[in-house]
Amino acid sequence: MANITKKVSWSSRGDDSGLTGEGTPLLNGSEIPKPSRQVSMVSLDYDNIENQLFLEEERRMSPMGFRCLEISRWVICGLIGILTGLIACFIDIMVEKLAGYKYQVIKENIEKFTEVGGLSISLILWAVLNCAFVLVGGIMVAFFEPIAAGSGIPQIKCYLNGVKIPRVVRLKTLVVKVIGVICSVAGGLAVGKEGPMIHSGGVVAAGVSQGRSTSLKRDFKMFEYFRRDTEKRDFVSAGAAAGVSAAFGAPVGGVLFSLEEGASFWNQMLTWRIFFASMISTFTLNFFLSIYHGKPGDLSNPGLINFGRFESDSVAYYYYEIPLFMCMGALGGLLGALFNSLNYWLTIFRIRYVHRPCLQVMEALLVAAVTAAVSFTMIYFSNDCQPLGPERNEEYSLQLFCADGEYNSMATAFFNTPERSVRSLFHYQPGSYNPMTLGLFTLTYFFLACWTYGLAVSAGVFIPSLLIGAAWGRLCGILLASFTPTSPIWADPGKYALIGAAAQLGGIVRMTLSLTVIMVEATGNVTYGLPIMLVLMIAKIVGDYFQEGLYDIHIKLQSVPFLHWEAPATSHWLTAREVMSSPVTCFNRIEKVGTIVDVLSNTSTNHNGFPVVSRLELTQEKNPAKLCGLILRSQLIVLLKHKVFVELARSRLSQRKLQLKDFRDAYPRFPPIQSIHVSQDERECMMDLTEFMNPTPYTVPQDTSLPRVFKLFRALGLRHLVVADDVNRVIGLVTRKDLARYHLGKHGLEELQLAQT
Amino acid sequence: MANITKKVSWSSRGDDSGLTGEGTPLLNGSEIPKPSRQVSMVSLDYDNIENQLFLEEERRMSPMGFRCLEISRWVICGLIGILTGLIACFIDIMVEKLAGYKYQVIKENIEKFTEVGGLSISLILWAVLNCAFVLVGGIMVAFFEPIAAGSGIPQIKCYLNGVKIPRVVRLKTLVVKVIGVICSVAGGLAVGKEGPMIHSGGVVAAGVSQGRSTSLKRDFKMFEYFRRDTEKRDFVSAGAAAGVSAAFGAPVGGVLFSLEEGASFWNQMLTWRIFFASMISTFTLNFFLSIYHGKPGDLSNPGLINFGRFESDSVAYYYYEIPLFMCMGALGGLLGALFNSLNYWLTIFRIRYVHRPCLQVMEALLVAAVTAAVSFTMIYFSNDCQPLGPERNEEYSLQLFCADGEYNSMATAFFNTPERSVRSLFHYQPGSYNPMTLGLFTLTYFFLACWTYGLAVSAGVFIPSLLIGAAWGRLCGILLASFTPTSPIWADPGKYALIGAAAQLGGIVRMTLSLTVIMVEATGNVTYGLPIMLVLMIAKIVGDYFQEGLYDIHIKLQSVPFLHWEAPATSHWLTAREVMSSPVTCFNRIEKVGTIVDVLSNTSTNHNGFPVVSRLELTQEKNPAKLCGLILRSQLIVLLKHKVFVELARSRLSQRKLQLKDFRDAYPRFPPIQSIHVSQDERECMMDLTEFMNPTPYTVPQDTSLPRVFKLFRALGLRHLVVADDVNRVIGLVTRKDLARYHLGKHGLEELQLAQT
Known part of the structure; x- marks a missing residue:
């Protein structure tokens, strides 16, 4: 029988407005400390x-x-695509330049000191360069815009789901994110530049579609029609898709990402625009x-990450390999769950002890230095030398202690941007890596990546995951090949690297x-579809048995009422x-201004949507009365600001009729009630809500069942749902938070505590 | 200002039950004759x-x-995939065998008579063989299961949209469809075998998911939980996706097809199962x-149609070709609109004059004979001889009057299954066709395909469209190359064939x-994404300006209340x-049996869903009363059948309590009210609807606005929506048909007449 195993009652019960992120969800049965910064969602x-x-x-x-509106939507989507593509292009070029410069300097230094001795100086140089980049990125993020930390995918998921974390789609966030991600990738952290593109695309979309920037105080007087939540959400999902598309060269994948995460109501035209x-x-x-x-017209770089081409002929798979792939999927699920659990405990630790910005920057610096040190040590003690082939020319290959014409194989994995390491694991000839190298690399990179995710830097987790998976996948391929040395089909460890990468991610x-x-x-x-x-499915099933997905963990830690x-x-x-x-x-249809101001100012309830009722004067019973509409806090605030009051004598005080434009101008940063001054006389006036309520x-x-x-x-994207009795009197209000509380745990239905403390 | 330009009032106003397909929609302002067979939707x-x-x-x-249920859903989806794949495999092999045999016989005959003269005998042989195949297919379809005619895509679109055309997902339909499509493709008609796969997948899904076959009178007592519209719809969308996937080797395309056509509410797990x-x-x-x-393990035939591999290196496109592609898109839109208009008028003609089954078979035979005659004539008078290359070995190449070591180029297009013709247009060397051949082929095939679609045979329109487009696309490529003979980039007409095919389709x-x-x-x-x-977008915009899409035309002609x-x-x-x-x-919550039987038997209203109200005995006013539930005709019929009556003394007459199983066993073929006998005594009993109503x-x-x-x-997949006043009294009912009436025409909002006459 289903029953609620953990029921937590709470004292103060608010509406969904100002959902503070300081809740204490009961995850795994343990109390979680409050995040230091209050995030009011x-x-x-x-x-x-x-x-x-x-x-x-x-x-x-x-x-x-209407046709013009539709055309504007297409134009906006085109602009979103162009701008997102340009941002991706900027990030790519900057990372290439900076990382290239860094690796060049270190390489020359290492080559110099390999001969004369004293490689510890090279190590220090490497660590210092890494720390310098990470310092810039860390300071930007920790001090200027903490919301720009991480990949931003959880935040965008929440936005598309219907919960906005403040400042998540601001211009400032975008700037910090872009600079931050360049710094952290160039700084050699175990991070990728792909995840942040999704966030960047979303910010671009939110900005372009509104035709103005509040940060820059510029209003282009365009696209005013789109200044509301529905339209903005649609554009943000297009932006997120454009981000995925630019990151991976995967336009269809981008569309599906947006749909999987956001669009509860699938609309053909919308999807088509997202695809555009x-x-x-x-x-x-x-x-x-x-x-x-320098090769204009050669359209072979569709994304930030380029996995290189898997030709069907050379790396075909056979159907009897499928069970092997599925085992790798299970392994990926296990390792993924381990990764997530470690990261979960690390995040708890961070929330508890590493909450001051300067501490966060210091942790980031520590990680950068450790990453450099570990990489250097691994390369130093590795004796896996491989002959230099023609395909190595674009890499930063290190000779170190290898013979002339050879290079250090461990260095191709560590002394490189992660994207290039992934590509070499996928495509290098069989025999380019020895199993020991791959095993050690997997082990160290796993812990480095796990430590890195959640630092106060802008960084994605896609590429590190792929890299870990590609390394152990290739290792599996090599081991399999060694069992069956005569059969040609195991020849290519590259395809096992691909499967491993998919499984780990x-x-x-x-x-x-x-x-x-x-x-x-x-x-x-x-053909690898x-x-x-199958691998992703198995990985998900196995992983879900032990631990939730990484993004879900981080969403839950923020107490977001995610549906x-x-x-x-x-x-x-x-x-x-x-x-x-x-x-x-x-509220009554015609309500006293004083009452409205008092209700809105009541911080203990902090309601956000109010049923409007018409009370028959004859009936003596105070409450409840017949429902006749619904009005939002934001609308009331605009009404109060413009003083749309009716004197008791019913003549209008307001000079002009309030228009939709006034609501749109105020969107989305409605002023708080405290900033609106209402005089004692005005408090005695009345407000007629009829025109403004839904x-x-x-x-x-x-x-009605849950x-x-x-x-x-979910299907309509509601924020408030009025519960009425059989004569249409209001008896309750359901908000997102009321629904998000329930979830299915191992022992049946559980109720989370999501309320404010 | 928006206004209804065409408002047609109607006399009898029914509910959505038994929507007869004999309405007279005002399409292009002209009255459309009633289809001869009444289709009650x-x-x-x-x-x-x-x-x-x-x-x-x-x-x-x-x-x-719940976990077991979820696992069953996955198992069912797996079964759907396997069965759909097997059906596709069967169709493919049968068509190859039969068409191979046919072309072999004709080829030998032609070769014989080319030397001795008297090719008219070959023509007759060709025509007779074609007619024989088409006769079998035509008789099956016209006499046994008319719903199996055509591609079935409009019917599946309607099903997923929420309107079921009777017999559309029955086993008999599937059998007729499969045999019919084999006959029509082997019979040399201008048709494809891909469209029908979508319908076949849908039927497989509807059958498997219910765990029984009513036609075969076998109930496996499995999957009983899934015997309701929601679950069945979900499986049918998986089946349609599996069909697309098998037809084109496009699993992601299949998922998107299902979503584009059906799923109003996107659900992650459902989509994932569809993908599976x-x-x-x-x-x-x-x-x-x-x-x-004979090549086990070689996974290179993912679909019925195999376009062949477009290698990026050989057929790369450059960005300055994109405007050219867009012009081809516009041309495709124009030709598509022309095709649709011709087919529209032809369909009107057919509805009016060709409605008896034997006439339909004769028309099909006529088309088969004409197709053979036209093909033969074109080949006979063509003097486009090309040297035999190594790539021709798998085709049925005709030498005819060409020199030894050469073959007739027109014959590669006409004397072949359409799939192979498409592939040769995409991949043959530049110079394999001369422009005259392509031009003539386009022209004749356009009219043949247009005439063929809508015949009483199972056949798809995808492949003929692709073939027409590929022919004129390749022609464009050749013409462009002749303008710029020095530039190498126009060298490959194959990519223009691909773009043309996309544009036409x-x-x-x-x-x-x-x-x-x-x-x-x-x-x-x-990279061709x-x-x-862009080409598809332009083709749609241009085409929509002149005429609707082919499937929409056929849906509209059947007066389906499509949302x-x-x-x-x-x-x-x-x-x-x-x-x-x-x-x-x-109905009242406790209603007299006689009243229920009378209402259900009233053929003039034919309602299908009934609000249940509770009437206070005190109130004298007859109607309206407070809403307390909604009950469906099908539920009432089951109740009447099982005689769940309450005597006036309130003791139960029924021996056992009615269970959900009884409703599920009756689903989906609920008996008509006429088949249920209710005695005069029983008419005086009461029925308590409380337990059974929603x-x-x-x-x-x-x-509430429209x-x-x-x-x-749309978002919830409703069938009935109760309109209530401010004290929750029923004042109206909105059904699908009420909404489907309104559509946006050239001059503003138009109201269609969808009601029964």
């Missing part, structure tokens, strides 16, 4: 708040007007990189459909009556 | 009808039970074909996202009050 409303003003505007608009943005983004990147590389991030398509597009080979899919795809399977016996908040603060909010009866309420929320 | 309910029985079952189920079915399907096909071709079917991905996967080359996308993605843009001023049906037939139907206030109602329908 905002629920987004993707249901169209249609009020009379909006309907009037729509009615005035001609079919031609993705295509433009990868094309722009390709175009400019081809010019930069799948085990860590637990993405499925989109990741399959991304991998297929990045390898440029459709089936094994990659999954469906209500927990065993929740049919819960009804709206049990999940709703009650009693609800309602006159037809969705309601459900109180016996799955039905959930579906309504 | 059924709306599907994708909103979970949760009643007390269902909730009790869910409550009894343990978390482990697609992957298994293409793998199964690949596996068995590789064994059949896009112009005819107007699919966008999924078609791009299908084309990319079928060519095995990701951008040009193919598009969004409500028309200019419909914000319409409210639920204006679109709803009113007054509504309601106690929490979704409701909207009467002022777009909001529409979104609710």
Whole structure:
């Protein structure tokens, strides 16, 4: 029988407004410390708040007007694609330049000191250079914009899901993110530059689609129609897709990523626009990189990471290899769960002890120095020398103690940007690495990557995961080949590297459909679709048994009321009556200004949406009364700011009629109630909410089961759902947080505590 | 200003039940004749009808039970994939065998008579062989299962959209479809075998997921939980995806096809399962074909159509070619619109005059004979001789009047299965065709294909479209090359053939996202993504200006209440009050059996869903009363059949309590009311609907705008939506048909007449 195993009651019960991220979710049964910085999240409303003003505007608009809007949407998506592609291009070139310069300097230094002795000086040089880059990136992130830390994928996932973490789509965040990611990759950390592209794409989209920048205080008076949550969300999902597309050269993968993470309601035209943005983004990147590389017209660099081409003929797989691949998938799931668990405990530790910005920067510096030291030691003690082939010319190959015409094989893995290391693991000839090198590399890089994720630097986890997986995958391939030395089919360890990379990445991030398509597009080979899919599936199943995905862990640690795809399977016996908040603060259709100001100023409740009721004067009972609309805090604030008051004598005080434009201008940074001054006289005035409220909010009866309420929320993107009794009186209000509390644990339905403390 | 330009009032206003396909939509302003066969459509309910029985079952189920259900879903998807792959394999092998035999016989005959004279005998032989095949296929379709005609894609689109055309997912339909498509392809018609695979996949899914076959009267007592519309729809979308996947070797394309056409509510796990079915399907096909071709383990036949591999190096495109591609897209749109218009008029003609089965078979025979005659004539008068190269060995090359060591180039296009013709247009060396040959071929094949689509044979339009496009695309390539003889980049007309094929197909079917991905996967080359996308986009925009897509035309001609993605843009001023049906037939919570039987038997209204109301005995007013539930005709029929009556004395007559199983056993072929005998005594009994009705139907206030109602329908898959007033009394009911009536025409909002006459 389903039952709630952990029920935590709470004292103060708020609405979804100002969801503070300082909750204490019960994850694995242990109390989690509060994050040091309070992150106050905002629920987004993707249901169209249609009020009379909006309907009037729509009615005035001609079919031609709608067509123009549609064209603007396409133009915006094109712009998003171009800008995202340009940002990716900028990051790529800067990283190449800086890393190339760094490796060149260190290489010359090492070569000099290999002969004369005293390689410890090279080590110090390497560590200092790394630390210098990481210092810049760390300071930017820790002091200027902490939200730019990490890959930004959890934040974008939350945004598309309907929870906005403040400052996540601001211009400043974008600038810090871009500089930060350049610094951390050039600084030699075990990070990738791909994840942050998704965040960058989202910020670009949020900026372009609004036709203004609040940070730069410029309003281009364009695209004003799109200044609301629904439209902005659609563009942000296009931006995220464009980011994926530029990062991996995977436009279809980008579209699927956006859909998998965000779009609850699939719309053909929207998807098509998202695809357009993705295509433009990868094309722009390709175009400019081809010019930069001096080969204009050669469209062979569709993404930041280029896995190189897997030709079907040389690396075909056979169906009897599929069980082997599946075992690798299981291994990937196990290693992924280990990675996530370690990172989870590390994050708890960081929340508890490493919360001051200067401490965070110091930790980042420590990691940078340790990374350099470990890499150097591994290379120094490695005696895996390989002959220099023609394919090595573009790499930074180190000779070190090897004979002339040979290079140190460990150095191709460590002394390189991670993207290039992945590519060499995929494509180098059999025999380019010896098993010992790969084993040691996997081990050290695993712990380095795990330590690095969550530092106060902008960095992605995709490439390190791929690199770890490619290393142990190639190792598997070599071992298999050594068991069956006569059979030619095991000849190519590159394909095992690919499968290993997929397994490890799948085990860590637990993405499925989109990741399959991304991998297929990045390898440029459709025939690997089936094994990659199976591997990702197995990795997810095995991994989920032990631990959640990395992004989900970080989302949960922030106490975000994240709504999954469906209500927990065993929740049919819960009804709206049990999940709703009650009693609800309602307003009258014509309400006293003083009452409104008082309710909005009440910080203990901090409600965000208010049912509007019409109370018959005759009835003596105070509450409840008949529902006739729903109004948001943000709308009330705009009304108060513009003083749309009615004197008791019913003549309008306000000079001009409030228009939709006034709401759009204030979007999305509505001022707090404290900044609005209302005089004592004005408090006695009345406000007529009729024109501004949504006159037809969705309601459900109180016996509606949780799955039905959930579906309504998820499919329509609701923020508030009114629960009404059989004569349409308000008896409760369901918000996102009320639904996000329930989840299916190992022992049945569990209830998380997501409320403020 | 938005306004309804064409408003047609109707006399009898029914519910969505028994939607007869004999409406007279006003398409292009002309009255359309009724189709001869009445097709009575059924709306599907994708909103979970949760009643007390269902909730009790869910409550009894343990978390482990839900896990088992989830595993069964995966198993079913695997089975769907395997079976669909096997069917594709069977079709492929049969077509190859039969067509190979046919072409061999004719070739020998032609060779014989080329020397001795009297080729007219060969022509007659060709025509007779074609007619023989088409006769078998035509009789099967016209006499046994008319629903198996055509590609079945419009029918599957309707099913996924929520309208079931009867017999569309039956086993008999599948058998007729498979045999029919083998006959029509082997019979040399201008058709493909790919479209029908989508329908076949859907039927397989509908059968497997229900764990029984009503046609074979076998119930395996499995998967009983899935016997309802929502679950079945999910599996059918997986089946359709598996069909696409097997047809084109495009698993991702299959998933996107299903989503584009069907899934209004995107669910991660569902999508993942659909992807699984697609992957298994293409793998199964690949596996068995590789064994059949004697090369086990060689996984290079992922689909029925194999476009051959476009290697990036040899056929790279340059960005300055993109405008040229876009012009070809516009041409494709124009030609597509022309094709659709011709086919539209032809279909009208057929509905009017060719409605008897024997006439339909005769038309099919005529087309088969004409196709043979035209092909023969074209080959006979062609003097385009080309030298035999090594790549020709697998084709049926005709020497005819060419010199020894040469073959007739026109014959590679006509004397071949269409799939092989497409492949040769894509990949043969420059110079393999002369422009005259291609021009004539395009022209004749265009009209043949247009005439063929809509015949009473199972046949797809994908391959003929691709073939027409590839022919004129290659022609464009050759012409361009002749303008710039010195430049090497125009050297390969194959890539222009590919772009032309995409443009023509896009112009005819107007699919966008999924078609791009299908084309990319079928060519095995990701770099062509951008040009193919742009071409499809332009083709759609240009085509839509003149005429709708082919499938949409055929859906409209059947008066299906098809819901598009969004409500028309200019419909914000319409409210639920204006679109709803009113007054509504309601039942009391405890209702007299006689009343129920009378209402259900009333053929003039033919309602399908009934609000259940609780009427206070005190109130004298008859109607309306408070809403307390919603019950479906099908549920009432099961109740009547099992005689779940309550005597007036309130003791139960029924021996056993009705269980969910009884409803599931009756699904989906609920008996008609006429077949249920209710005695005069029983008519006086009462029925208590409380346990069986959905106690929490979704409701909207009467002022809700059409777009909001529409979104609710589309996102939740509703069939009925109750419109309630401010005290929760029923004042109307919105059904799918009420919403499908409105669409945006050239002059603003138009209202179609979809009602029965």
